[in-house]
Amino acid sequence: MKKIVTSSEFFNVKDTLECGQVFRFVPYKQGFKVFCLDRCAYCYNVNDTAVIECNDNDESFFVNYFDLEKDYSDMYRSAISYGSEVLTLSAKLGKGIRILNQSPYETLVSFMVSQNNNIPRIKASIEKLCNAFGEEKFFNGERYYAFPTVQALKKADVDFYKSIGLGYRAEYVYALVNKLCSGYNLDELKNLSTDALKKELLKIYGVGPKVADCVSFFGYKKTDSFPVDTWIEKVYRENFGGTLLSREKIANYFVGLFKEYSGYFQQYLFYYKRSIEKNGQIK
């Protein structure tokens, strides 16, 4: 077992996992176990550090997964001093959020499932998907199931997807698996420009502007993406005094303001808005 230790100044494990970017993690001991494709890591904060424990040969994978090579201080300072009160508060609340480098495939399936859905249900459905079709794995002697490979999902039919609670989204996932089985390669999209990538993702049945932006940002790290969902729409109206109605125009508006920091700022705002609504206050 390998132990990766870093500063906790820009790495709060709980905030990073619970901010809405990822759906496969569970509370564990002093922190959480998090899963990406077929891998698992145990992570927690202690004193002034963040610690990641993983299998020896997964070290470089998780260094990249948790974006540990990136310095968040310039981006954070820019958010704090941007001049928007809600953005300042959001950045302070989410200072410990790191944007994970997730798998495009897992991100695409996950956010396809996320549409017009809520996070607890999304998590539950994805867990059922893994339990049914994911490879059995062990971490520290404890069993978990990998995210299913495309090959494994060939055996899943629409009724199965409905049985895990996907509802009308079942057809989307089913079609996506077929597309991927016929040779469509998501990894080849990573060199496209943000606009070209989004355009390409929008061709996928069940992927609209919001899901495309999430996949673009969380799966491909295109930081000039700004997903607009119901929460961000609320921030836009209530905190930015916005009047645009179309979510695509709202997204373009924010990318125009925040440029290469769009995705990060969006995540701060999303986490903040959702936190105060859920808890009635911050932290």
Add this chain to the structure above:
DNA sequence: GTCCAGGCGGAAG
């Protein structure tokens, strides 16, 4: 019972 959740496809205007 209604409303909502990290919206999208398809039809209609």
Add this chain to the structure above:
DNA sequence: CTTCCGCATGGA
């Protein structure tokens, strides 16, 4: 081009 509607499901 834009707006409107139906959609599955479970929790509040």
